[in-house]
Amino acid sequence: YLHFTEFLDENGQTIDEGYAAWMPGPRSYTAEDSLELQGHGGATNLRRLLRAAIAAGARPAERGEFTLRAFLNGRIDLSQAEAVLDVVQAPTETALDIAHDQLQGGLSRQIRHILSTLIDIQALLEAQIDFVEEDLDETHSQRPTHAISSAIEAVERIIITFQRGRTLKNGIRVVxxxxxxxGKSSLFNVMV
Structure with missing residues (x-):
């Protein structure tokens, strides 16, 4: 909910006007109730607004606090929380695209799929142990082996993707x- 309103100090005096954005949880970034005030720019005016908000009981957020709260409240997982910093610090468009994919749950979906596969493998192995006397066909006994190979390949793909992503994020040192x-300077100019 967005309201245009006056901002008052602790004495009831108008100190600015602007927007108050009310975001009720759980449909907010942190999944908690949240209020955002948007006043006119300018360092002096914003300091005055901040002083009034603190006098009314607010406090400045710690670095990363909103993302931490979103994680603790289950709105994002650890992979997505890490991606927030990658979005902020992305040095290139490609790195930004990768970070956005992770923020949208790309890595989380891959990990959930691997976990689901491992749970299926566990169930198959337990069934083979529990029903050892049963005459199970050969394809049934080979399913865990194929599923394990598939899970290993998926983990290896994630590792390769991580290594490539780290290179995109951190760059490569070249001498x-x-x-x-x-022609060193000419080559350098072509590279940048």
């Missing part, structure tokens, strides 16, 4: 070495 006037 251009050569004799004077060999």
């Amino acid at each position: 251009l070495l050569g004799a004077p006037n060999a």
Whole structure:
């Protein structure tokens, strides 16, 4: 809910006007009730608004607090919480796209699929142990082996993706070495 309103200090004096955005939980970033005030810009005015909000009982959020609260309240998982910082610090468009995919649950979905596969494997193995006297066909006994191979391949794909993502995020150090006037500066200019 968005309301245009006056902002008052502790004495009831109008100090600014702007928008108050009320976001009731659980449909907010933190899954908690949240109020955001948007006043006019300018450092002096914003300091005045902040002083009035603190006098009314508010406090500045700690670094990462909103994401921590979203995680603790189950709105995002750990993979998504880590992706928030990656979005903020993305050095390239590609790194930003990867971070957004992770923030939207891309990695979480892959991990849930692997976990589901492992649970299925456990059930198959337990069935084979419990019904050892039963005459199970050969394909039934080979299913756990195929499922385990599939889970291992999925984990390996995640590891490779992580390594590529780390390279995109952190970059690669390159040294251009050569004799004077060999074209190092020209090559560097083409690279950037």
